[in-house]
Amino acid sequence: xxxxxxxxxxxxxxxxxAVAEKVLRQLPQWKLxxxxxxxxxFPHLVDQLEFLANAAEDAIExxxxxxxxxxxxxxVFALLYAHKKMGIIPDxxxxxxxxxxxxVVRSVLIQNEKAFATYAGTQGVDWQKITSQx
Numbered sequence: 001x002x003x004x005x006x007x008x009x010x011x012x013x014x015x016x017x018a019v020a021e022k023v024l025r026q027l028p029q030w031k032l033x034x035x036x037x038x039x040x041x042f043p044h045l046v047d048q049l050e051f052l053a054n055a056a057e058d059a060i061e062x063x064x065x066x067x068x069x070x071x072x073x074x075x076v077f078a079l080l081y082a083h084k085k086m087g088i089i090p091d092x093x094x095x096x097x098x099x100x101x102x103x104v105v106r107s108v109l110i111q112n113e114k115a116f117a118t119y120a121g122t123q124g125v126d127w128q129k130i131t132s133q134x
Contacts, residue, residue, distance in 0.1 A: 008074055008107045011081075015073035023076050024060045027053050030083050039098035044131055048105045049082055051130045055119050067119060071112035078108045 034049040052075040058064035059072045082101045109116060109130070120127040 004103045004107045005111065008077060008104055008111070012070065012073040012077045015076045020056070020060050020072065020076050023079060024057060026083075027057050027079075030079060033083065037098065039102070042098050042102040045082075045098060045102050045105060048102075048109060048130060049079065051116070051120070051125065052078055052105065052108065054123070055116060058119075058123075064119060064122065066115075066122075068112070068115050071108075071115045074108040074112060078105050 031050060031053050034046055034053070037046050037049075039045050055064070055067060056072060056075045056079060059067040059075075081104050116130070117127045119125075120130060
């Protein structure tokens, strides 16, 4: 996992407020897209992506101002990464195509656990259901 952490942290440095704003405009469509993910080996991925999308949306819109920018930038990167059809492992590869997406998402959740747990609490979301498990 350390390589994924380095990858996420490096990529998150490219997320500017302008990039976050562009992602914000795409989030309604992406949320629908994420619900269509069929990844039985990664049963938490859809809920984790929805959680990150909601957190990013609230932070970018200013409805939740306590999310640290690093957590927001990493969340935005994870959403961008999951939206792309090509990644470290192409999504078209059966059973493993979402392994990289899951690893990126889990890296973001684990690194920012305290910030996201606080956000979950303010939203009435059970943090234990947004697990850092695959």
